[in-house]
Amino acid sequence: MKTKALLFASAFVAVAASLPAMAQQTATSPTLDAIKARGFLQCGANGNVAGFGLPNAQGVWAGLDVDVCRAVAAAIFGDATKVRYTALTAQQRFTALQSGEVDLLVRNTTWTLSRDTSLGLEFTGVNFYDGQGFMVKKSLNVKSAKELNGATICVQPGTTTELNLADYFRANNIRFTPVVIEREEENVAAYLAGRCDAYTTDISGLASVRASRTPVPADHVILPEVISKEPLGPSVRHGDARWGDIVRWVHYAMLEAEESGITSANVDSLMTSTNPNTQRVLGVTGGMGAMLGLDNKWAYNIIKQVGNYAESFERNITPLGIERGVNNLWTKGGLMYSPPIR
Amino acid sequence: MAGQSAGSGGRNDDNAMRFSLSDPTFRAIFWQVVVVGIVGFCGWWLISNTLTNLATRGFTTGWAFLSREAGFAIGETMIEYGPQDTYGRAVLVGILNTLRVAVIGIVLATILGTLIGIGRLSKNVLVAGVCSTYVEFIRNLPLLVQLFFWWAMFQDSLPGPRQAIEALPGVFLSNRGVKIPVPADHWIHAWMGVAFLAAIVASYFMARWARVRQAATGEQFPVLLATIGLLAGGPLVVWLIGGAPVTMDWPVLRGFNFQGGLTMTPEFAALLVGLVTYTAGFIAEIVRAGILAVPNGQTEAASALGLRRGPMLQLVILPQALRVIIPPMTSQFLNLTKNSSLAVAIGYPDLVSIVNTTLNQTGQAIEGIAMIMAAYLTVSLSISVLMNWYNKRIAFKER
Ligand SMILES: N[C@@H](CCC(=O)N[C@@H](CS)C(=O)NCC(=O)O)C(=O)O
Numbered sequence: 245m246k247t248k249a250l251l252f253a254s255a256f257v258a259v260a261a262s263l264p265a266m267a268q269q270t271a272t273s274p275t276l277d278a279i280k281a282r283g284f285l286q287c288g289a290n291g292n293v294a295g296f297g298l299p300n301a302q303g304v305w306a307g308l309d310v311d312v313c314r315a316v317a318a319a320i321f322g323d324a325t326k327v328r329y330t331a332l333t334a335q336q337r338f339t340a341l342q343s344g345e346v347d348l349l350v351r352n353t354t355w356t357l358s359r360d361t362s363l364g365l366e367f368t369g370v371n372f373y374d375g376q377g378f379m380v381k382k383s384l385n386v387k388s389a390k391e392l393n394g395a396t397i398c399v400q401p402g403t404t405t406e407l408n409l410a411d412y413f414r415a416n417n418i419r420f421t422p423v424v425i426e427r428e429e430e431n432v433a434a435y436l437a438g439r440c441d442a443y444t445t446d447i448s449g450l451a452s453v454r455a456s457r458t459p460v461p462a463d464h465v466i467l468p469e470v471i472s473k474e475p476l477g478p479s480v481r482h483g484d485a486r487w488g489d490i491v492r493w494v495h496y497a498m499l500e501a502e503e504s505g506i507t508s509a510n511v512d513s514l515m516t517s518t519n520p521n522t523q524r525v526l527g528v529t530g531g532m533g534a535m536l537g538l539d540n541k542w543a544y545n546i547i548k549q550v551g552n553y554a555e556s557f558e559r560n561i562t563p564l565g566i567e568r569g570v571n572n573l574w575t576k577g578g579l580m581y582s583p584p585i586r
Numbered sequence: 587m588a589g590q591s592a593g594s595g596g597r598n599d600d601n602a603m604r605f606s607l608s609d610p611t612f613r614a615i616f617w618q619v620v621v622v623g624i625v626g627f628c629g630w631w632l633i634s635n636t637l638t639n640l641a642t643r644g645f646t647t648g649w650a651f652l653s654r655e656a657g658f659a660i661g662e663t664m665i666e667y668g669p670q671d672t673y674g675r676a677v678l679v680g681i682l683n684t685l686r687v688a689v690i691g692i693v694l695a696t697i698l699g700t701l702i703g704i705g706r707l708s709k710n711v712l713v714a715g716v717c718s719t720y721v722e723f724i725r726n727l728p729l730l731v732q733l734f735f736w737w738a739m740f741q742d743s744l745p746g747p748r749q750a751i752e753a754l755p756g757v758f759l760s761n762r763g764v765k766i767p768v769p770a771d772h773w774i775h776a777w778m779g780v781a782f783l784a785a786i787v788a789s790y791f792m793a794r795w796a797r798v799r800q801a802a803t804g805e806q807f808p809v810l811l812a813t814i815g816l817l818a819g820g821p822l823v824v825w826l827i828g829g830a831p832v833t834m835d836w837p838v839l840r841g842f843n844f845q846g847g848l849t850m851t852p853e854f855a856a857l858l859v860g861l862v863t864y865t866a867g868f869i870a871e872i873v874r875a876g877i878l879a880v881p882n883g884q885t886e887a888a889s890a891l892g893l894r895r896g897p898m899l900q901l902v903i904l905p906q907a908l909r910v911i912i913p914p915m916t917s918q919f920l921n922l923t924k925n926s927s928l929a930v931a932i933g934y935p936d937l938v939s940i941v942n943t944t945l946n947q948t949g950q951a952i953e954g955i956a957m958i959m960a961a962y963l964t965v966s967l968s969i970s971v972l973m974n975w976y977n978k979r980i981a982f983k984e985r
Contacts, residue, residue, distance in 0.1 A: 358948075396843060401939065406658045413659075426930045426939075430734075433741075437761060
């Protein structure tokens with residue numbers, strides 16, 4: 245009997261000890277292997293913000309962030325539809341990624357030092373450069389955020405927004421009262437009901453709320469102040485660098501395609517292009533896909549099924565009334581820049 | 587175990603335990619040691635594994651974050667707090683906010699629940715009907731839905747601060763909450779508090795004295811009236827000694843909102859009303875069951891002794907009903923406290939809401955959850971201990 249218990253215990257120890265060892269021996273990405281075995285990508289997204297992540301009435305997800313998920317699926321499976329989405333609130337998103345509930349988090353999430361380090365995330369790039377702003381009712385007759393002294397402000401918890409808000413008022417030596425409600429719907433409802441004088445979040449989010457959630461968008465103004473830098477981007481867990489590489493280069497492929505003039509419409513005809521860069525991007529030469537552990541036609545599939553970055557932007561963000569601005573390519577005065585695919 | 591071995595000890599002259607699995611005593615001890623060992627090992631394995639995993643993924647652990655600057659603001663606080671304060675202080679604000687809604691909620695739910703429970707037994711068909719409908723309705727709707735209902739009610743039915751309704755002079759109702767004037771800060775208030783505490787102690791001794799005197803002489807003393815007099819009179823006298831300061835802190839509309847006065851926010855109000863009405867539905871049933879559990883003969887016997895309805899309830903029915911009521915009541919109090927964690931949905935900054943924000947920013951989920959568990963456990967155990975003590979005190983003493 246005793247020996248049995250001992251055996252049991254030693255089996256436990258053996259398994260426990262071998263777990264980290266097994267992880268180290270795998271040459272490819274364990275996350276990628278798991279996704280392939282499962283047959284679909286599990287993507288953590290925003291289920292509420294039109295333009296970034298929102299399922300339509302048929303349950304089909306759309307948005308700039310959603311397009312990143314679709315592009316990753318296209319790169320892995322050659323099929324942009326092999327994604328399942330988990331709608332996450334600001335509070336839930338990091339735990340969902342850390343615990344492995346999702347493979348990838350693309351939910352208008354700001355890249356910050358503490359998230360990159362102490363939350364154990366790895367940001368793979370920036371798919372939208374944003375900043376925080378305030379929206380107020382026009383009838384309030386407020387022209388600048390500096391006039392918000394004593395105002396009540398609705399804000400979502402677990403966001404950089406909550407922190408920037410406190411910073412901004414401290415820096416300007418003015419006071420405010422926060423109303424912190426977990427879900428976006430109730431937050432917007434509280435703002436519309438007049439519980440709060442202002443609603444604050446990323447300016448893209450404000451534009452989205454104004455366009456899609458207010459009865460009369462023209463009754464609301466977004467104040468001119470941009471009080472923070474909000475580089476929004478996809479993130480993965482620490483510890484699987486190869487998986488991070490894949491997500492990073494999927495985004496770059498979309499930028500590179502825009503820069504090289506490859507679109508979903510002309511990608512097929514460009515397969516016979518003699519331009520060496522185009523040939524490399526589309527996997528005709530160079531074997532770039534294999535280096536990532538993917539099919540060589542990875543970028544072709546992304547462009548064919550999802551489009552380049554400009555196509556994704558125009559489909560999702562332009563309808564909100566947001567200009568390309570800093571989100572333009574570096575060649576056009578913006579910040580979007582892909583390292584060479586070679 | 588000793589009894590076991592003695593009972594089956596016929597085969598062993600000296601009755602000693604043998605180190606063999608065929609000996610029942612040894613077998614029992616052996617398996618318990620094995621089970622405890624396995625559980626302990628699994629616990630150790632889980633903890634050490636978690637710690638290793640956290641370390642390999644580069645997570646920070648430990649409690650150092652509690653003394654770092656929190657950086658976020660909190661809408662309603664019972665103590666001074668600003669974004670420059672620490673996470674530790676933010677968590678304390680959360681604990682106090684949770685206690686505030688729980689304590690007030692428990693008192694109000696008990697009163698409302700008792701009234702409805704008694705009402706359900708009323709001979710008046712209308713009263714009984716209304717009370718039963720209330721109980722059935724409230725208990726069968728999810729609490730979160732009810733919270734959202736009250737939240738939307740307070741927010742949508744009241745005007746903005748600039749059109750606030752002045753219900754009484756200086757009392758304003760708006761979608762920013764209820765504003766009431768309060769006496770402006772004065773040093774005498776602290777001494778009035780001391781006088782109030784002293785009055786509580788005095789009332790206790792007075793009640794004891796009255797009981798002893800009644801037992802000895804049969805003379806009754808108006809304990810209730812005297813207690814009220816002490817509680818109100820003590821602080822009043824101190825206030826008069828302090829020069830009767832009458833300066834009030836009036837709420838006035840300045841800029842976006844009212845400044846000054848005391849505020850009850852719509853979030854707090856919605857949470858409180860939601861928790862009280864919901865829990866009262868359950869308490870009503872407990873009270874009703876408790877009263878029904880007292881045999882009819884007791885009532886008849888009491889009226890045969892010539893007791894009027896008041897003393898009859900107070901001296902005969904309630905003491906017996908309470909024995910049935912207290913234990914399930916304890917779990918309703920615990921439920922109310924735990925349900926208050928739904929606060930974040932409607933924007934009341936309770937403990938869970940603040941710890942969630944904290945762990946979202948620090949990534950220290952394990953420490954955060956441990957704090958929530960420790961806080962709720964402490965509150966729950968305190969309620970249990972208090973209620974058990976009360977239960978023992980009122981328990982039927984068989985003579
Ligand atoms: N970029 C900020 C804020 C992101 C954020 O959560 N924005 C809100 C307001 S637009 C949102 O997406 N809410 C949608 C939801 O929670 O369903 C961050 O990463 O902390």
